[in-house]
Amino acid sequence: MTKMTLEDLRKLRDTKKQELSRRDTTGKDIQVIIGMATCGIAAGARDTLKALLDELDAKKVGNVVVKQTGCMGLCSVEPTVEVHMPDMPNTIYGNVDAKVAKEIVDKHILNKTLVNEHVFDKPAADVVK
Amino acid sequence: MHYCLTDFLLELVHNAYEAKAKKIEVTITEKAAFTVSVADDGVGMTPAQAQQALDPFYTAAGKHDKRRVGLGLPFVKQIADITAGTFVLDSQLGQGTTVSFSVPLEHIDCPPLGNLVDGLVAMLAYPLPETELIIKREKHGAQYVLQRTELIEALGGFETAMEMQLLREFIQSQEASL
Numbered sequence: 001m002t003k004m005t006l007e008d009l010r011k012l013r014d015t016k017k018q019e020l021s022r023r024d025t026t027g028k029d030i031q032v033i034i035g036m037a038t039c040g041i042a043a044g045a046r047d048t049l050k051a052l053l054d055e056l057d058a059k060k061v062g063n064v065v066v067k068q069t070g071c072m073g074l075c076s077v078e079p080t081v082e083v084h085m086p087d088m089p090n091t092i093y094g095n096v097d098a099k100v101a102k103e104i105v106d107k108h109i110l111n112k113t114l115v116n117e118h119v120f121d122k123p124a125a126d127v128v129k
Numbered sequence: 130m131h132y133c134l135t136d137f138l139l140e141l142v143h144n145a146y147e148a149k150a151k152k153i154e155v156t157i158t159e160k161a162a163f164t165v166s167v168a169d170d171g172v173g174m175t176p177a178q179a180q181q182a183l184d185p186f187y188t189a190a191g192k193h194d195k196r197r198v199g200l201g202l203p204f205v206k207q208i209a210d211i212t213a214g215t216f217v218l219d220s221q222l223g224q225g226t227t228v229s230f231s232v233p234l235e236h237i238d239c240p241p242l243g244n245l246v247d248g249l250v251a252m253l254a255y256p257l258p259e260t261e262l263i264i265k266r267e268k269h270g271a272q273y274v275l276q277r278t279e280l281i282e283a284l285g286g287f288e289t290a291m292e293m294q295l296l297r298e299f300i301q302s303q304e305a306s307l
Contacts, residue, residue: 003273003306009283009299016291036143036251038200041136050247053290053297062291067256070147 016062030064030109033082037071043078044097051098052081055105064109077120083108094120130204133243134232137208138165140201141228142252142262145169148226152261155252159268162214163242164231174220182218205230212236246300253277253296254287266303273303 004012032052036045049066056064074080077094081104084090093104093115100118107113131137138157145153148171158164174182181187185203202218205228209216214232232239253262253275262277280299284292 001302001305004299004302006279006283009280009295012298013284013292013295016295036139036255038140038204041139042131042200044132046136046139046244046247046251049251050244053250053293056290057294062289062294064290065288066254066290066293067288068251068254069256070143 030061030083030085031067032064032104032109033067033069033084035070035072035074035078035080036068039071039075040078040080045079047098048079048081048096048101051101052105055102056109059105059110061105061109074120080120085109088112088114091119092121093118130207131240133241134163134165134239135243135245135248137205137230137240138167139248139251141165141167141205143255144201144228145171145226146255146257146260148172150225150260152263154263154265156265157245157267159234159242161235162231162233163239164229166227166229168225168227170225173222173224173226175222178222179218179220179226202228208232208240211238246297246304249275249300250293250297253280254293258286266307268307271307273306275300275303 034040034045034049034052052066056062072080074092074094079096081093081096081101082091083093083104088108091108091114093100095118096104100115103115107115131140142153142155145167148169150169150171152170154168156166182202183206185200206216208214209230209232212232213236214230217229218226220226249264252264258281260277264275266273266275280296281287284295287293287296
């Protein structure tokens with residue numbers, strides 16, 4: 001792998017942005033928030049973040065905003081991932097390892113269905129089957 | 130307890146952000162030992178607070194008012210102790226804090242390094258863009274430097290998955306050059 005310069009990085013960013021703007025606008029209103037406090041890190045949140053980025057990249061959904069946050073008090077179900085997007089309830093998922101992170105991208109973000117067994121908070125009981 | 134050395138490092142950098150630092154300088158050196166220093170110009174601590182910060186049943190006032198645990202620094206000190214490494218906490222109220230630790234990589238209880246590239250992505254993408262973060266990484270004499278403001282300028286920010294992926298590619302290329 002050749003060592004990239006900042007100029008290489010700028011060019012790559014411009015190319016990727018052009019590619020994204022040619023595709024549909026999926027992702028622009030989607031926000032994914034990962035708990036990255038001590039409890040999250042100890043439970044593997046860094047791997048969760050990596051898996052989310054990998055899957056979003058693989059599915060070409062680059063415009064999703066990915067943020068880190070501190071402890072939400074849900075230490076027992078870390079790593080946690082919160083998803084905000086149109087047409088879906090704001091949802092907190094718990095015990096999100098790399099596999100579940102990919103499911104969140106595939107089901108929740110791309111197909112607007114909940115990953116029921118990992119929903120920890122927010123949607124009403126009758127929404128989760 | 131954290132699984133890998135990268136997670137201990139990530140913990141220290143998060144502490145520096147939470148200390149309201151304007152500038153954080155991180156050095157990561159890998160030789161026979163994995164040596165880390167995280168220096169910030171944040172709020173700092175009194176000697177008594179610095180001592181308390183090593184107590185797992187103490188957390189800084191205002192962070193989580195009803196809790197009585199703070200495990201970050203105790204975890205780091207513990208891993209240094211059990212590997213016969215070193216741990217230094219140097220803090221001055223109103224001036225900032227420097228935390229350093231070193232663990233011998235050959236020690237049987239030394240945790241794995243983990244995925245340093247993804248750890249660095251998480252540190253740089255922490256949602257406080259006004260804080261400068263400078264990371265100096267050295268391995269067996271070769272080195273590279275990452276400066277947060279430069280990278281933000283080059284990428285336009287680290288908010289989206291695309292930008293974070295590009296940041297990761299950039300760091301991977303630096304790491305591969307070592």
